[in-house]
Each structure stands twice: as C-alpha cells, then as structure tokens.
Amino acid sequence: MNKPFKAIILGILALLLMGGGYGLLVYFNLVKGPAVLLDLPVVGSKLGQDSPARTLSDPLIEENQKLKDRIASREKQITKLEKKSADFEKQWKRSEIERENLQEEMAGLNDQIQELKASPTGKQMTYQDMARYYAEMKTQDAADILTRLSDEDIIGILTAMESDQAAEILQKMNHDRAAAITKKMLNVSS
Template sequence: MAKLDQNKGSKLQSFFFIIVVPFIFAITVVLIILTIRGVDVFDYAGKIGNKIPGISNVVTTSNEADHARKTQQLESSLTSSQDKVAKLKQEVDGKQAEIDELNQQVEKLKSELDSANESKKEKSSTIKEVAKSFQEMDEKSAAPIIEKMDKNLAIQVLEKVPSEQRGKILGEMNPDSAASITNSLLAGNSQ
C-alpha cells in the first residue's frame, strides 16, 4: 500500500512537472513576446472573457472600469452642483424677500409723499385765499392781524400779496415786526 501511494504521488508529480510547469512557462513567454510587440494582452483577454457567459460576470474590462469611475465622478459632481443650486436658490429667495420688503417701503413712502404733496397743495390754496382776503382788506386793518400771526405763515401770506399792497401793509406794522418780516421775505427770495 505504501508503494501504491508513492506511485500516485510520483504520477501527480510527473504530470505537474511534465505538463503544468511547461504550460505556464510557455504562456509566460507568449505574454512577454506579445507585450514587447505592443499587444495589450490583458485587455484582449478581458474582451474575450466578456464574451464567455459565466466568466463575463467576473471579468471587467478597462473600458468598464473607466466607465464606472467616470460615472462615479459625474454623480459626485452632480451632487455637488445640486448642493450649490440649492444654496443659490436660498440666496435668491432671501434676496427676493428683501426686494419685496423694499418695494413695500417704497410704496409706503410714495403714499406719504403723495399725502404730503396733497397737504401742501391744500395749505398753498388756503394761503392764496388768505392772501386774497388781505388784498381786499384795508392795510390798517390787515397790519395788526399779520403782526399777531406766526412769522412763517405771515411771510407765506405776504409773498402772495402784490408788492404795492404788501408795502402798504408793512408800512402800517410795528417797525421791528415789519423789518423782521421784510428780512425773511428777502432771504426767501434769494434762495
């Protein structure tokens, strides 16, 4: 029995040394020669491996690896771009809210300005009517009334009165009051 095991061992060794080792050596030499000649043996083997049904799942070609790598890079780039777009959308929304708020302020200021202009027109109209009343009055009656009025209002009224009538009214006023109003009238005209 020991002899039988030795025969099996020696047959296996013989097969290995006679067939397997020379086959591996031959394949190595062929690979070296083909590589020196410029043939991409592994790429070619991958293409052939992809055509064989069971092996195609295991073997990946360099094109497939490049494709997988590029796909992964593009997916990461897409994710990065989507993050940037989301941040920019948030900024746009914030800026739009700010613009809306500023537009509301502009509308409020416009309405205040319109209201102020309307009030100014009404005041101007009232001043014109008062000035017309003073034109029709006797200067002796008008002078004491203008002296007792607010100085700014008196100046506005006298600006609307014709200069001849204005002079007569100022002539009937207290000299200090008349001088003060005249100075203010001249200062207003020089501006």
C-alpha cells in the same frame, strides 16, 4: 513509400499540430484546460501558472478599474455641483423677486412722498385760510393784527396771499418789523 504509411504519418502530424495548437490555447489561458492535465505533476504546474499574456493584461485591468473608479468619483462630484448650482439658481430667482418687490414698494413710497410734498400740510392750509380772511380786511387793520403774531406765522400768511396784497400789508407795518420779516422770507425761499 507506400500510401497507407504516408496517410498514417500525415494523420499523426495533423494530430500533433492540433494538439500543439490546443496546448498553446490552454497555455495562454484562452481556453480552459481539462482537469486531468492540471492534475499531472509537470504539466499541471506549468498550466496552473500565469501565462505571459495574463501578466501583461493584469496592469491594464488594474488601470481600467482605477479609471472606472475615477469616473464614478467625478460623476458624484458633478451631481453635487449640479445640486449646488440648482440651489444657487433658486436663491437667485428668490432674490430677484424680492428685489422687484422692493423696487415696487420703493416706487409706491416715492409716489406717496411726492403726494405729501404737493399737498399742503395742516398748517399751510390754515395759513391759506387766514390769508383769505386778512385779504378781506382793511390793509391797516390786517397789518396791526399781524404785528402781534410770530414772524413764522406772519411769513406763512403773507406767502399764502397774492403778492400785491402782501405788499400793501408790509407797507402798513412797522418798517423795522417789515424789514426783519422780509429778511426771513428771503432766507426761507433760498
């Protein structure tokens, strides 16, 4: 065979191989085919249909879109939960501050209660004053005057006195009345 004939055949084969490769690329929609080919009745109908590669990728595209939608939905849920969490945290901080304020107020009120318990009331101060007056009197006179008072007042005055002075006054009182007052004093102190 002569050389020019071989060169022509090799050229034709090269063109066929390139055309076949291009046709496959167009068939699998990797490259868009020329509009002229799509207008041809037999070739255009084959090229216009979905290729096997395209039909395999469609479910993957759909699945990818579903996953993207799911991710977007979850991100919205996360945002809502983060907002709720922030709201709960603010509410918790407010309640902690309120609790601390109430504890401080309660401590202050307890201090006031202790002060009130420690300080004598108006009646107790009166009993202390009266106890000083009766301590200055003669024992018999103090006993006579005290017997005319109520048992509660007698007990208040006697408890404000020193024990030896209270004992002398009780000794000078009517024995039945002194015993009744002593019983009441025992009940009050227990």
